[in-house]
Amino acid sequence: MAAAKFDVPELKEYPIIPKLQKDAMAHSAPYVAKEQFQTQLGYPGELVDNWQQVAIDKMGELTEKYRSLQVFLDSCVKCGACTDKCHYYLGTTDPKNMPVARQDLFRKVYRRYYTLAGKLVPKLVGAEDLTEEVLDDWYTYFHQCSQCRRCSVYCPYGIDTAEISMAAREVMDAVGKGQKYCNEIIGKAQTLGNNLGLPEPALIDTLEGLEEDIEDETGVQVKMPLDVKGADVLLITPSADFFAEPHIDGLIGYAKVFHEAGISWTMSSYASEAANFGMFIGSYENMQKLALRIRQAALDLGVKRIVFGECGHAWRVAYSFLNTLAGPFDFLDSNYPVPQHICEVTHGLIQDGKLNLDKSRNDHMVLTYHDSCNVARASRMGDTAGGQFTIPRDIIKASCNHFYDMPEHAIKEGTYCCGGGGGLLTDDLIELRVKGAMPRMQALKQVTEQNGVTHMAAICAICKSQFSKVFPYYDFQMDQIVSVHQLVSNAIVLTGQTDGDSDDEDSKDAEEAA
Amino acid sequence: MSILFAILFYAATAILVFGLAYRIRKYIKTPAPLKIPTTPAPTSTPGVAFRMIKEITIFESLFKSNKWIWLFGWLFHFGMLLVLLRHLRYFTDPVWWWVSLLQPFGKYASIAMLVGLGGLLLRRIVVDRVRYISAPSDYLMLLLIIGIGATGALMTFVTHTDIVTLKSYMLGLMVFDIRTMPTDTILVIHLSLVILLMAIFPISKLLHAPGVFFSPTRNQVDNPREKRHISAWAIKLESSK
Ligand code: SF4
Numbered sequence: 001m002a003a004a005k006f007d008v009p010e011l012k013e014y015p016i017i018p019k020l021q022k023d024a025m026a027h028s029a030p031y032v033a034k035e036q037f038q039t040q041l042g043y044p045g046e047l048v049d050n051w052q053q054v055a056i057d058k059m060g061e062l063t064e065k066y067r068s069l070q071v072f073l074d075s076c077v078k079c080g081a082c083t084d085k086c087h088y089y090l091g092t093t094d095p096k097n098m099p100v101a102r103q104d105l106f107r108k109v110y111r112r113y114y115t116l117a118g119k120l121v122p123k124l125v126g127a128e129d130l131t132e133e134v135l136d137d138w139y140t141y142f143h144q145c146s147q148c149r150r151c152s153v154y155c156p157y158g159i160d161t162a163e164i165s166m167a168a169r170e171v172m173d174a175v176g177k178g179q180k181y182c183n184e185i186i187g188k189a190q191t192l193g194n195n196l197g198l199p200e201p202a203l204i205d206t207l208e209g210l211e212e213d214i215e216d217e218t219g220v221q222v223k224m225p226l227d228v229k230g231a232d233v234l235l236i237t238p239s240a241d242f243f244a245e246p247h248i249d250g251l252i253g254y255a256k257v258f259h260e261a262g263i264s265w266t267m268s269s270y271a272s273e274a275a276n277f278g279m280f281i282g283s284y285e286n287m288q289k290l291a292l293r294i295r296q297a298a299l300d301l302g303v304k305r306i307v308f309g310e311c312g313h314a315w316r317v318a319y320s321f322l323n324t325l326a327g328p329f330d331f332l333d334s335n336y337p338v339p340q341h342i343c344e345v346t347h348g349l350i351q352d353g354k355l356n357l358d359k360s361r362n363d364h365m366v367l368t369y370h371d372s373c374n375v376a377r378a379s380r381m382g383d384t385a386g387g388q389f390t391i392p393r394d395i396i397k398a399s400c401n402h403f404y405d406m407p408e409h410a411i412k413e414g415t416y417c418c419g420g421g422g423g424l425l426t427d428d429l430i431e432l433r434v435k436g437a438m439p440r441m442q443a444l445k446q447v448t449e450q451n452g453v454t455h456m457a458a459i460c461a462i463c464k465s466q467f468s469k470v471f472p473y474y475d476f477q478m479d480q481i482v483s484v485h486q487l488v489s490n491a492i493v494l495t496g497q498t499d500g501d502s503d504d505e506d507s508k509d510a511e512e513a514a
Numbered sequence: 515m516s517i518l519f520a521i522l523f524y525a526a527t528a529i530l531v532f533g534l535a536y537r538i539r540k541y542i543k544t545p546a547p548l549k550i551p552t553t554p555a556p557t558s559t560p561g562v563a564f565r566m567i568k569e570i571t572i573f574e575s576l577f578k579s580n581k582w583i584w585l586f587g588w589l590f591h592f593g594m595l596l597v598l599l600r601h602l603r604y605f606t607d608p609v610w611w612w613v614s615l616l617q618p619f620g621k622y623a624s625i626a627m628l629v630g631l632g633g634l635l636l637r638r639i640v641v642d643r644v645r646y647i648s649a650p651s652d653y654l655m656l657l658l659i660i661g662i663g664a665t666g667a668l669m670t671f672v673t674h675t676d677i678v679t680l681k682s683y684m685l686g687l688m689v690f691d692i693r694t695m696p697t698d699t700i701l702v703i704h705l706s707l708v709i710l711l712m713a714i715f716p717i718s719k720l721l722h723a724p725g726v727f728f729s730p731t732r733n734q735v736d737n738p739r740e741k742r743h744i745s746a747w748a749i750k751l752e753s754s755k
């Protein structure tokens with residue numbers, strides 16, 4: 001591993017709350033979006049002249065549009081309960097990464113212009129004018145929040161810093177100070193259909209290659225259909241599933257599941273992206289545009305169900321917002337929830353005994369599971385509260401013999417973000433990503449040492465990319481992160497599969513080659 | 515003195531009532547365009563009610579996050595609740611039976627309240643993270659309530675005030691009949707601080723009290739797939755979609 005240009009946090013045996021180090025991460029900010037990426041989303045190309053006034057007006061507009069923002073700005077009592085809950089604070093020690101301090105960057109301006117106390121006695125209540133310095137702080141620290149909502153679990157009033165980050169980013173976009181990574185991606189997804197800008201021929205190519213691989217491996221013809229009209233299921237998956245590791249193994253897993261269950265399905269080249277980066281910049285309009293592509297694809301292809309692949313933020317937007325943004329979906333089959341998660345589909349099939357899973361095929365791995373923040377704290381699966389925790393675990397346990405959970409404070413609703421969510425998965429923020437991953441690495445190390453865990457499974461495209469990148473900084477291997485449906489894919493014995501018994505050797509070779 | 519305090523009381527009550535009504539109206543009127551409950555969240559309305567009751571009575575989330583803040587915060591709030599209920603005896607004649615029953619507990623609750631407040635103040639000063647996030651008003655607010663609690667406790671345990679006259683004054687205030695108020699210093703300080711607290715309530719962080727009921731992450735039912743949830747301003751976007 002190339003030496004890092006910054007200190008990688010040391011993994012302690014037990015989590016500790018670090019001492020504050022002012023401005024420890026003040027130097028970290030992502031690239032600012034250039035004019036072309038701004039204007040395509042309807043924002044000014046660069047910082048507008050009267051930016052202060054525009055920002056203050058926008059702030060007022062947002063507090064009138066979102067009850068969350070209004071209530072959260074008013075309700076914080078500075079109790080401090082959230083101060084040690086953010087992985088970015090734990091990893092960077094910068095006090096402005098404490099959730100309440102992050103909120104306060106926004107709140108002090110709100111107080112100054114929108115509250116009586118802030119107008120009369122600003123010093124007393126910590127209100128401040130919106131200066132260039134404040135704007136810089138916003139740009140820096142609202143791009144050090146992955147909007148993971150861990151803080152919201154622990155706040156006595158449910159104050160969700162993610163909502164404030166989103167609002168701050170929307171205000172910054174409105175004055176012309178957008179973030180390059182997010183805005184460029186949203187533009188691509190709105191025009192080309194996916195975040196990576198993969199054109200249709202590239203998709204077809206990839207899918208054909210995968211079909212051949214599966215056939216070589218299993219002797220079974222498993223289809224990877226694209227734009228098939230009249231299919232029952234439209235699968236929407238993050239575009240990383242088409243090319244990145246280990247995402248692609250997950251995609252193969254979905255295909256095998258559909259094949260084995262005899263479900264007719266298709267993907268769409270028009271809506272070839274599940275992740276909705278519109279949420280990261282707090283833009284209802286941009287989020288809606290992306291959601292409407294999915295509706296359009298479902299209408300054009302005449303499907304009966306919509307199923308989402310493994311992606312955390314995608315699932316949050318799909319589960320919580322798709323119906324609101326792009327519904328009603330009364331043209332779909334009402335026997336299924338709209339949308340469904342691939343894990344719900346697979347889990348249902350396992351329960352009905354429709355899949356033949358040979359757990360021993362995963363015997364070369366000892367697994368743990370990373371609850372992705374947006375799945376854990378902002379969505380659900382199945383029909384009971386907490387299904388998002390049990391369903392993926394049930395699938396993993398049905399697919400392998402060795403599974404251990406990480407410590408309780410680091411999983412389920414207390415889970416730590418991978419460090420790369422919220423539109424921060426960009427190389428310009430690598431230091432932040434590495435440091436922010438620290439709490440997860442610590443918990444992982446614990447089960448590695450205690451239970452001999454060798455691999456961590458996840459159901460989020462960002463988590464998978466982030467971990468492959470940051471693992472080496474903490475002496476783990478890139479390929480220790482796996483897709484949940486990769487485990488299913490390994491374990492499933494397809495009807496008519498020729499390599500009847502497991503061949504560990506082969507899969508190991510394949511892994512090493514990867 | 516009696517008249518001055520009467521005016522102040524009426525003014526503070528008006529500020530409190532209208533200020534809070536204004537804020538609450540604002541919270542009600544502001545739409546919540548997207549479902550954002552922090553999950554795992556209840557999937558039914560009774561479930562949400564139960565979640566809210568737990569938040570308000572045992573401070574469930576705070577308990578998960580920090581045992582010290584929880585302990586001090588809980589002592590303070592529940593001490594204060596008992597103390598406030600005990601105070602009903604100054605405003606009712608005859609005194610309701612359950613208020614009489616509460617009297618002995620209410621007395622000691624003031625001590626619990628002060629212990630809680632002291633703990634919170636100490637944390638604010640000692641713990642570097644909490645010190646970092648504190649504005650002057652955060653200390654002043656604690657000192658203000660400590661002042662109210664301490665003067666109140668003094669009158670309960672050390673120098674008693676003329677309760678009979680005080681009660682008659684209070685009962686009079688409620689029917690706009692201004693009678694004489696006892697004027698011992700401790701009582702005057704106590705009442706002045708209470709009036710101040712009432713007046714700043716609607717513009718201070720004490721808004722967390724109504725705020726907690728309106729927090730979308732806590733009060734929403736987790737059913738976005740079953741129910742479409744569209745706000746007025748979002749419908750306008752619809753027509754252009
Ligand atoms: S836990 Fe909530 S109320 Fe307490 S400081 Fe944090 S945001 Fe404010």
Ligand code: SF4
Nearest residue numbers: 086145146148149151
């Ligand atoms: S949402 Fe997550 S990243 Fe943002 S402040 Fe809260 S804990 Fe930190």
